[in-house]
Amino acid sequence: MAVHYMTKEGYNKLMEEVNFLESERRPAISKQIAEARDKGDLSENAEYDAAKEMQGIIEAKIAQLKNLISNARLIDENRISTDSIQILNKVTIRNTKNNQKMVYTLVSESEANLKEGKIAVNTPIGKGLLGKKVGDIAEIKVPSGLMTFEIINIAL
Numbered sequence: 001m002a003v004h005y006m007t008k009e010g011y012n013k014l015m016e017e018v019n020f021l022e023s024e025r026r027p028a029i030s031k032q033i034a035e036a037r038d039k040g041d042l043s044e045n046a047e048y049d050a051a052k053e054m055q056g057i058i059e060a061k062i063a064q065l066k067n068l069i070s071n072a073r074l075i076d077e078n079r080i081s082t083d084s085i086q087i088l089n090k091v092t093i094r095n096t097k098n099n100q101k102m103v104y105t106l107v108s109e110s111e112a113n114l115k116e117g118k119i120a121v122n123t124p125i126g127k128g129l130l131g132k133k134v135g136d137i138a139e140i141k142v143p144s145g146l147m148t149f150e151i152i153n154i155a156l
Helices: 008-037 046-070 124-129
Strands: 004-006 072-074 090-095 101-107 118-120 137-142 145-155
Touching (some): 008 072, 118 124
């Protein structure tokens, strides 16, 4: 039972997804199964097999999300500081090799979304940034080699 730290926003998103799956997807699949069953011989009924498979996928997803929710610990955003990098900080870093600046928010694994600039604290870059302060240099081992970043700013 691993504890999952997340924001209130991330927790609410998970709850919405569970509600959607339980209230809309599950009944729709049940209806498809009933319609396929009404068509007769189940041994050669591809619609029935596909619907049953989809039902299994949806039930597994619901179970996974409920497990994540049951092990969730909400982070009190009022206790986050900007003295050093920690979860929920918005960090501006500069790649020392190409001078490219990047801005990331460190979040839990379940909330990570690179398109939104949110990286998980358990990724190599996330781990390498934790605890650093403005002006520090972070040398981070990633699968492609060693990356070096300068910490430019830490914000909420």
